[in-house]
Amino acid sequence: MSNEIRKDYILDRWVIIASERAKRPTDYSGKPHERAETKTCPFCPGNEKMTPPAFLLYLPSDGGIKRAKDSEGRRVRNWVVRCIPNLYPALTPRKPVALVEDELHRRRDGVGAHGVIIESPNHDEHPNNARPEQIELVVQTYSDLLKDLSRWEYVSIFRNHRKEAGASLSHAHSQIIATPKVPRRISDELAASRRWLKRKDGCPYCEIIQKERDSTRFIFENRSFIAFAPWASIYPFEFWLLPKKHQHTLLQLRGKEKKEFSRALRTCFGSLATILNDPPYSFGFHIAPNHGQHEYFHWHLEVYPKLSIQAGFENSTDMFINVTPPEVAAQSLKELLPHI
Ligand SMILES: [Zn+2]
Ligand SMILES: [Zn+2]
Ligand SMILES: [Zn+2]
Secondary structure, three states, rough: OOOEEEEOOOOEEEEEHHHHHOOHHHOOOOOOOOOOOOOOOOOOOHHHOOOOOOOOOEEEEEEEEEEOOOOOOOOOOOOOEEEEEOOOOOEEEEOOOOOOOOOOEEEOOOOOOOEEOOOOOOOOOOOOOOOHHHHHHHHHHHHHHHHHOOOOOOOEEEEEEOHOOOOOOOEEEEEEEEEEOOOHHHHHHHHHHHHHHHHHHHOHHHHHHHHOOOOOEEEEEEOOOOEOOOOOOOOOOOOEEEEEEOOOOOHHHHHHHHHHHHHHHHHHHHHHHHOOOOOOOEEEOOOOOOOOOOOOOOEEEEEEEEOOOOOHHHHOOEEEOOOOOHHHHHHHHHHHOOOO
16 A cells, blocks of 8 residues: 545544555554552542532442432432532633623633543443443433533543543543534534535435445444444554444434444443554544534444544644554454354
8 A cells, every 4th residue: 555645524624544654553652551640539428428419320239220419518328420519610601701802812701510420430441341230321411411512512421441532531521512503623613524415415424435335444233333444544553433224313222232332342342442452532522513404414323442543734734644543453453253
C-alpha cells in the first residue's frame, strides 16, 4: 500500500493514511495499566460521602433493579450503578444570564448539565473485562439519563479511559454533558446525512454498513450491531459501532438489542485491550438532537484510541495523519476478538 489521502464518508474531513510508515500493534509500546492514583477512590463503595449526592442509583431489588437517589444527608449503599453531578462541571443547570456580546465576541451563558456515571462498584470493571450484565446496566443508565435530559438541545455521552485520555480517576466511569446548542461535529453529520437523503433517498450509514461488512475494515457483527474501522480513520485503531437497523437515538433500543449492544462493546473493547495492553482511549455517542425531526440520522458510537499525539499539522490544518491504515487495525482487532 502506498500513502493516500482519504475523505471521511460524508464529512469534509481528510486524513493522510501513511501506509509507508505504517505502525503495527507491537510498535505501540503499551505499558501495563498503572493505577493513576494511590489515594482513596471517591467512586469506590464506602466512600460515597466524598462525592455529591447521587441523582440516580440502581439498586438490586427482587432479582431486578430499582431506581433510587441519595439525599443531602444520606448516601445509599449497595448500589450497582451510581450517577453523580460532576464536581467541576463544564456546564451547570440554572437560568441563563443575558451576556453582552458583539459580532466578533459572541457568547452564551454556560448552562447545561454535567454528570458522572460510576459504571460499577468494582473499581476495575471496564467495558473490556466487565460482566456483560453489568454493561447492560450501564447501557440502561445511558438511556435513562438521555430521557431525563431531553429538555436540553443535545446530550453527549462519552468515556475517557486512563489518564493519557483525560480520565482524572481510574475507577470505571463515563460522563454525560447536556448542552444548550448542537455541537459542531453532530451538526456536520446531520447536514451531510440530510444532503445524502436528498440526493440518494436513503441513509449514508445504512449504506456504509452494507459496504464495510464485506470490506477489509470489518471487525465484528452480531444480530443487531456491527463494528468496523472507518475508511478515513483519524486515529490508529479507531473503530465505530453501529446498530444495523436504522435508529436515530439510543432510546429506540429494545431489550434484546441492549443485550447485543453490551456484548458488542465487551467483545470489541476486549480485543482492543488485548492487542494494545489496555490502551488509553475515548469514546463518544453520536445521536440525534432532542428537538426537531431527525429520524433520518443513524446513531453510532465512535471509539478513539489514544496512541498518537495530534500536534502542529493537525491543530493548524484540521487534516490528520494516521500511521496505522484502518485495514491493518481491523485485521488485528478481528483476530483477537474474545468469545463472550
Ligand atoms: Zn474506585
Ligand atoms: Zn441508517
Ligand atoms: Zn459520528
